[in-house]
Amino acid sequence: MNPLYGLIASRAKHRCEYCHAPEVIFNFPFEVEHIIPLALDGSSHGSNLALSCRSCNLYKSSHINGVDPETQRKVRLFNPRNDEWSEHFMVNTETAEIIGLTENGRTTVLQLKMNKPSQLAARKQWMLLELFP
Numbered sequence: 001m002n003p004l005y006g007l008i009a010s011r012a013k014h015r016c017e018y019c020h021a022p023e024v025i026f027n028f029p030f031e032v033e034h035i036i037p038l039a040l041d042g043s044s045h046g047s048n049l050a051l052s053c054r055s056c057n058l059y060k061s062s063h064i065n066g067v068d069p070e071t072q073r074k075v076r077l078f079n080p081r082n083d084e085w086s087e088h089f090m091v092n093t094e095t096a097e098i099i100g101l102t103e104n105g106r107t108t109v110l111q112l113k114m115n116k117p118s119q120l121a122a123r124k125q126w127m128l129l130e131l132f133p
């Protein structure tokens, strides 16, 4: 486990910093993710680390950019250290979908596959438990 896990998880209030999944209902700690990957010279300092659920980390992989589905422009992904979540995303509490409000938000929702069926099904359960949004 990343030695900074405790600090990063506490700072993130034990939620995935991308999709806001609540860590408390998982049976394994969330992952400490490099926002700018080490392969792209990102650092292992706390300013480049985010708490991420397995799904977001898997699909983010080494990506820092993606293609905005609306404009087809290449834009950077949401950066949990520099960006405010609520400025880039909102939750549709009827469908459990995460809606991108900006080009960065839309691109991140798409790249990280935040609205795939298994995500929506899980989110609906978290809502029933009042752990989401």
Ligand SMILES: [Zn+2]
Residues within 6 Å of the ligand: 016, 017, 018, 019, 020, 021, 052, 053, 054, 055, 056, 057
């Ligand atoms: Zn996530």
